[in-house]
Amino acid sequence: MDDDQVLGFVHAYMKKKGFTQTGQAFQGELQHSRLESDPARYHDGYSRLRSWTYNSLDLYKHELLRVLYPVFIHCFMDQVAKGYIQEARNFFTSFREDHEIMHLRDLQQLEGVLSPSYLEEMEFAHSLRQSKVNINISQYSYELLMEYLHKTQSTTILGVINEHINFQGVLDD
Known part of the structure; x- marks a missing residue:
């Protein structure tokens, strides 16, 4: 299982449990991390x-x-x-x-x-x-x-x- 799959599961879990704001914050941090690693x-x-x-x-x-x-x-x-x-x-x-x-x-x-x-x-x-x-x-x-x-x-x-x-x-x- 690669990192993207794990992150997808974590995000799906948060959404399922009703942690919408936490899930949105998590998604924002994920996008920020990807931008930071962009050459x-x-x-x-x-x-x-x-x-x-x-x-x-x-x-x-x-x-x-x-x-x-x-x-x-x-x-x-x-x-x-x-x-x-x-x-x-x-x-x-x-x-x-x-x-x-x-x-x-x-x-x-x-x-x-x-x-x-x-x-x-x-x-x-x-x-x-x-x-x-x-x-x-x-x-x-x-x-x-x-x-x-x-x-x-x-x-x-x-x-x-x-x-x-x-x-x-x-x-x-």
């Missing part, structure tokens, strides 16, 4: 962040663009770590061109990451996963970024940022 959320979230950043005011754009590369590489590696190899390759191919001028060597190394075990075995990928990137950004740019991520409910991208980026200079303004 497309990385592609969609990064794509929307990228568009928002490139359309930002020039005054803040240069700072906000600094965030894209670490988000890109960690979205890629997170997908690989979760076993979404083909989705990770598609993601990498879709957005790598944005970062080739500044990070070509890194991209060439990361291109060789073909399985979750590579993330541990490849020293470069392992060091990226274990340390946080420091990014200098003004308080206002930081607030714009956080407001955007919260407003668009980009929890996947927000999680990547929280886990892999340290913002410096935020309190200096």
Whole structure:
């Protein structure tokens, strides 16, 4: 019996016993869990962040663009770590061109990451996963970024940022 069958039985049982509100809450949590495990959320979230950043005011754009590369590489590696190899390759191919001028060597190394075990075995990928990137950004740019991520409910991208980026200079303004 697989997980979906078990969950179906649990939901049917709740409905049969008259626990309609509990059943509805359970169903909502189930749908939320399925969305959280969808690899497309990385592609969609990064794509929307990228568009928002490139359309930002020039005054803040240069700072906000600094965030894209670490988000890109960690979205890629997170997908690989979760076993979404083909989705990770598609993601990498879709957005790598944005970062080739500044990070070509890194991209060439990361291109060789073909399985979750590579993330541990490849020293470069392992060091990226274990340390946080420091990014200098003004308080206002930081607030714009956080407001955007919260407003668009980009929890996947927000999680990547929280886990892999340290913002410096935020309190200096």
